[in-house]
Amino acid sequence: MDQPFNVEQLRRGDSRAFKQFFQYYGEKVFAFAFSYLKNETDAQEIVQEVFLKVWKNRQNLKVNTSLQAYLFTITFNAVKKTFLRRSKEQAFKHSLVDELDSETDVQDFENQYQLVIAKLELFIEEMPERRRQIFIARKKEGKPVKQIAEEMDISVKTIENQITEAMKYLKNRFGTELPEGLNLLVLFLDYDH
Incomplete structure (x- = not known):
């Protein structure tokens, strides 16, 4: 990132x-x-x-x-x-x-953090291509929605819908495969548009 x-x-x-x-x-x-x-x-x-x-x-x-x-x-x-x-x-x-x-080992938590990152990358790769491109542009590269819409020649509403769908997808995948990862996800992904 x-x-x-x-x-x-x-x-x-x-x-x-x-x-x-x-x-x-x-x-x-x-x-x-x-x-x-x-x-x-x-x-x-x-x-x-x-x-x-x-x-x-x-x-x-x-x-x-x-x-x-x-x-x-x-x-x-x-x-x-x-x-x-x-x-x-x-x-x-x-x-x-x-x-x-006080018994909790920070190393265990860090390992879980790395697992969340790995799962996140995997889940992003599974998205449809356009949704993945939009998601990466907004969430990883931090581009404004309007700029992405202009670059991809599609409406702002479409961009927002794709990001919403991508976030729903990630929450569902984490909820199913790694529920404890949802709390860690907020460290590097904002849930807003």
Whole structure:
């Protein structure tokens, strides 16, 4: 997936690169945190915590490694910490506390993340050709709907319908084959048009 920021510039402390990095991943991190915490304030705090940590440790970012996986790990740990804090402070018991308790191995979660990416690529390949092209242009390349419509010489409505159908297809496939992947999917796919 092409990213609209330069990792090297980010490592050097370039605020513009960091802003682009935040714009690219901020909503995805929020959506992932919110999907577990079900609380906007907590999810926003996680976003701040995650990106503050990235900024503080920016010199250690590796150019050729997956920033998504790195962000995922930080976000997962922050979510886990929030659940543990909730359970201590409010005697809050929730089914996810058991799933995200201190015994959980981050490596297992990262492996699942890689599995979701692999499944996603497979499911995208199975789409009809035009739908696949539209989906990749919008979701992977980040092109505006209007631009895709102009490039493909079809209506904006058709583009929107194809994206909606593609998202339905992905949700159904994940729901059937890898239900736990649906929460991880929000890290790198937005559900809007």
